[in-house]
Amino acid sequence: MNTSFPFADWFRSSSPYINAHRGRTFVLLIEGEALQEGRRDSLVHDIALLHILGVRVVLVFGIRPQVEAALTDAGLPVKRGRTPRVVDSAAMALIEHEAMRLRLALEAQFSLGLPNTPMYGADITAVSGNLVMAKPFGIRGGVDYMHEGEVRRVRSEAIDSMLDQRHLVILPPIGYSSTGEVFDISAVDVALHTATALKADKLILMGEQAGFSDPRLGLQRQLSPADAGRFLGESASLGEELRRHMEVACHAARQGVSRTHLLSWRDRDALLGELFTRDGVGTMITRDRYEQLRDAELHDIGGLLALLQPLEEKGILVARSRERLEHDIHDYLVIERDGMIIGCAALHLMPERTFAELACVVVHDSYRGGERGDVLLGAIERRAQERGVTTLFALTTHTAHWFFEHGFETGSLERLPPSRQQNYSPTRNSKVLIKTL
Incomplete structure (x- = not known):
């Protein structure tokens, strides 16, 4: 049976x-x-x-x-x-x-x-x-x-x-x-x-x-x-x-x-x-995948504005106009995913050529946690070294710990190049962070 x-x-x-x-x-x-x-x-x-x-x-x-x-x-x-x-x-x-x-x-x-x-x-x-x-x-x-x-x-x-x-x-x-x-x-x-x-x-x-x-x-x-x-x-x-x-x-x-x-x-x-x-x-x-790190281009301005605006509204970033982004566009690297800008970082060279500012390191809220910030920082540091930069600095009000974890140290305003000291905003009271390359 x-x-x-x-x-x-x-x-x-x-x-x-x-x-x-x-x-x-x-x-x-x-x-x-x-x-x-x-x-x-x-x-x-x-x-x-x-x-x-x-x-x-x-x-x-x-x-x-x-x-x-x-x-x-x-x-x-x-x-x-x-x-x-x-x-x-x-x-x-x-x-x-x-x-x-x-x-x-x-x-x-x-x-x-x-x-x-x-x-x-x-x-x-x-x-x-x-x-x-x-x-x-x-x-x-x-x-x-x-x-x-x-x-x-x-x-x-x-x-x-x-x-x-x-x-x-x-x-x-x-x-x-x-x-x-x-x-x-x-x-x-x-x-x-x-x-x-x-x-x-x-x-x-x-x-x-x-x-x-x-x-x-x-x-x-x-x-x-x-x-x-x-x-x-x-x-x-x-x-x-x-x-x-x-x-x-x-x-x-x-x-x-x-x-x-x-x-x-x-x-x-x-x-x-x-x-x-x-x-x-x-x-x-x-999951879906399609992503690349590349130099920013003029047609990325709209995507950059959309990425930066929420942080500018919160006071985390200084507001950047379309005209300023267009002028500085070649300073930026972006991460693009399926046509959307999901990350960026900028390297602004100073008149004092051995100094450069790391600015605007941003990853979209939906894509954080995947080491994209590390990728952006590594690419910026390589670009800086290729251009003879020996001192990289950043100004931040919210993310100091991330910079500390990546080799930056607290610095004074006096350690910045004179051209950047003149543009420092006391009302933001940003921390000065410095890294020797």
Whole structure:
């Protein structure tokens, strides 16, 4: 007598995906709502299965609802939503507690090995640590955000080493600074920076909704970043979380992550259904590529103005007129991607020929994190050396740390060439940074 097992056919059909995923790096974000008591067990079991099947897993988790509940219990103000929030010392203590509490709970579940459980014999080592470096969000619009931070960099080599040793890496939404401070940072930003730093094969974002559904066409199984960007512009009714996930998916694709999957944690089978079936159950956004670094030309003026204007409006850059850009166009390098200017930098030679100013180093918000700033700086330094420049300087009000990381040192106004000292604006109070080539 033949006995039919429905799962057998599914298991056979999943074998190509099991083979394809083995040895690949997946960065998985799970929002905090999915990790509340009673909800996370099946997700943990499925993540453990990915690990057992040879996937290199980095798990990033959110804690927004847990923190909001803790703030409410403590009688502290709660700011709803996912925009940056002012985080004082009392709030930061609760954020640290909730992040560590949930991290320990996850590590405990990955350690489970009792008979008659899906984790029996798994023997998973879950590790974490100071793997995400952060910087303060700072003072913006006159508001001091205190312990609110932004991702500065991810220690990708350390994470790679842990993954090579068959560890499962867990990253809470906490960042550490070089001055020994701890910052609250966005979990989705941690996932994005981790995926791009590791050049991950997949970024998986698990929120409340099962990807993007068009009112006319239904669930969209696959989108390019261009299509996703168009839907973002046209769909005013998207929830805040899904909109943010789609934006991050577009960023990731443009920064080299092959595929980003948008899934719902409400579907307990979503993770395996997306990764081990032909059609999947969510929305996948795949990257597009077409990019070059080149000298700027007059026809790039419109693209440069569009790139620079948002930063000029924020006061980060000094406003440049079309006439000035036209006059200085041969000082600029640009990064063009599929007809769009997404990055630029300028080398302004001084009358004192051994001095030159590095100016206007800008990368479009959607394309940051892919080392394009480093590429621009390297090209500018090579151009400067070819022209006999021995001292490169920059003036900045917002990005001093990036320059420090690339060999610049703090200088005084007196160290600038006389021609540049005369044009220095005391009202901007820019820091003077200098690098010897």
